[in-house]
Amino acid sequence: MSRSHSPPALMARLLLGLVVLVSLAPLLLVLINAFKPHAEIVQNPLSLPGSLAPANFKAAWIGGNFSVGLVNSLLLTGTTVLVTVVFSSLAAFPLARRRIVIWKLVTLYFLCSVTVPIQLFLFPLYFLYARLGLIGNVFATALIIAAINLPLSVMLLRTYVLTIPAELDDAAFIDGATPWQTFLYVILPLMKPGCVTVAVIVALNTWNEFLITSTFQQGDAGFTMTLGYRAMAGVMSADRGIMMAGACIVIVPIIAFFLFLQRLFVEGMTAGAVKG
């Protein structure tokens, strides 16, 4: 009993409590203020809402053009995830199995491209897309985001394939399987958990992505949910209540998605950084 009340233990609890508070407070602020009319917020942003009327939310949904934004976000995220998972799982197979120097160079290329700033390729790419008329094209933008997510996905899946014993490849080879058959029937089924992790991480990155999306998805019709919110926040800045309701609409799906799959997130995030 005395151990948990000792000064260091108490300090630890205080610190953790403080951290939790700081982490959650802004989100709680958004929540309570989403239900309040603007005047009330200005009066006292910390007060609890008088009623749980959804008026702000309705206005925000329309104002932020979220019905269009939702579709665009889903299309963008879906396409990016699909392209990334397929391309990176294919690439991870030889990178994990083959040993000649070329593969080391390819691995090196992917490792290095993680560190490339978007600004290094953004500008020519933008003007190229403009000339091709691809600005605002959700699928074209998805390719860019997929390309950015490829290196980490490839590295992650490569580590995953490395845990599959090479003996299985040998057994399949003796069974007469070609590399493609080995990949399809033996390696890919065993990679499924890794692919799911990659899909989850890429989905989150894409949904939240800002720089590329805002540069390439110009024009209202192409806005994703987050871009729609930003436009609305700029225009309707006069009404904080609606703004916060909009923020809620943007945040809640992410939080729900995250809570549902949090184990996969943590696994994916720590996979590259921690050995074993």
Place this chain on the structure above:
Amino acid sequence: MSQAAERDWSYYLFVLPALLLSACVILVPALLTLILAFTDWDGVSRPVWLGLDNFRDLLSDITFWRAIFNNVKWTVIFLTIPMAIALVVASLLLTRRRSQRVYQIIFLLPYVLSPIANASIWSNMIFDQRSGVLGYLNKRLLPMQDPLGHVSTALYTVASVDIWHFWGYLAVVFFAAMRQVPTDQLEAAYLEGAGGWQIFRHVTLPNILPTIALMFVMVTIFSFLTFDYVYLMTGGGPAHSTELLSTLAYGFAFRSFEVGKAAAIGLFMSLFGLIAAVAYVWMSRESVRR
């Protein structure tokens, strides 16, 4: 021998889609950027060869140096504050067996939210003079100015929002690393009479050093690339006090249409990133070998 070679050939097809996409989106434009840095281009008409003029202009532009300086400040801030908090909190989590998962979720919430949402929340609900908490406090309790509007505090303010967003990731990574410390080492130290802090310093810390080092390099690289929060909250102002290389480049490309200058800045950004990247690649090779 020919059979082995044939198999090799089909393996190249596996990596082709990824390489092709990466080359088209990243490699080729990056090479173009390299060339563009030596030209004057507005994105529409033909580029004009300038030689080293862009670089000369930048090096004599005080805003450019301001931006570099800000990036360095940002890096220093991020290498210290969030790392320290993450290490401390992660080690605190080690003993809370049942609530570990819950704490991790809470810490990660700011990390998984969109920067647009986060920036908006902090700008409007906290810093804003009219509707934010600080504004409220200013009116009722203490005189408190808008930290985003002041040259001396703006950068630190934006940095703190990004710290709020980012530190959870570090905490989770460090926590995972700490959990991997072999228990027999911990037990041996405990049996020899070492206390909590000593165990941390002599057993835990050396074991997670590779992870810390990796995070160090990652944070350095990303500090020179950081864009979102600054762009969303201050746009580089007030008076370039929050201008970073990334926002400066963006401005040159899409506001003043001096794409050549933007490209040149892009090169500078990669230079810093490349130095850290070499360390990153070297280190992950080392750990893979181990």
Place this chain on the structure above:
Amino acid sequence: MATLELQKLEKRFESVQVIRPMDLLVAHGEFVVFVGPSGCGKSTLLRLIAGLEPVSSGEIRIDGKNVTNLPPVDRNVAMVFQNYALYPHMTVEENIGFGLRIAGMPKAQRREKVTEAARILKLEPYLARKPKALSGGQRQRVAIGRAIVKKPKLFLFDEPLSNLDAELRFQTRLEIAKLHQDLDATMIYVTHDQVEAMTLADRIVVLRDGCIEQVGTPMQLYLDPANVFVAGFVGSPKMNFLDARISAVREDTVWITIPALAPGDYECRTLRSRPAVGTKITLGVRSEHIEEIGADLGFPAKVGIVERLGSTSYAYVETALGAHLCVERRVQREDRVGSTVRLRLMPECVFAFAETGERL
């Protein structure tokens, strides 16, 4: 079944010579064991025969056909791996039938063949299970089932028993021996355990550093080793080795001085050549060929540790001049630690090896 022929087979990994030019002929239906210490190249050799690694030079012929550049599936070989290498996400039935599926066999026919193989190995109740729901011995049988369903010309086993515990190892060893009899198949088996080699093999190939040291039946290797390495490798406990010198050469026997035993000459009747007097040799004698003898004869030795195994005991003795020997004691005598016994080396059973290791 089929014959296997290796002609001047070589394997280099980058600049390291792993298999030196090697010739070998395995007959129809033989059970041949490749044995040797780790790093000797036995697994590499097996992989070359299987087609998992390309050869650097030389030829491999199965049943007369040159398969050196053919993939495993065209060589008609099957392999049983050390760690079973079962596909974890497939059922036992799918595991066994995978090769047939790749070959394009229709499902009904596949099922028939798989069921037959499962019956032979008593795996029928497990066909719908996944490998992780099976015990080690069952998994090994599935691995064997996968091999036999293809009706291969050659069976290859890569240390299949290493992952099993002692009891299971014994049982599975018997099963493999029985399988060999039932299928009348040509089998190549790799192990580092010389007991497995001795009990299973028709012939043993002893390998060291990529070279064949000796090929022969288990008894040939035991009773007539070609060099000091084979002599020391085969047989448990290990053969006793002593430094010695040729002191005299007679018509049908040779006299040797062994400094560490006791002054005097020892007779050796197994020499196949006539080396010069004074030649330095290594003398080898097995523990069962050192017998006790009456007082004043032979040489004295003090008993150190005694290992009793029931029907046999092994006494570790030391002579006054520092030689250490392991002596087999069949008689149920209580050898007391510290007691002195008088021993004699049987002249028909001692081997002389030159300094190069060759048998003299």
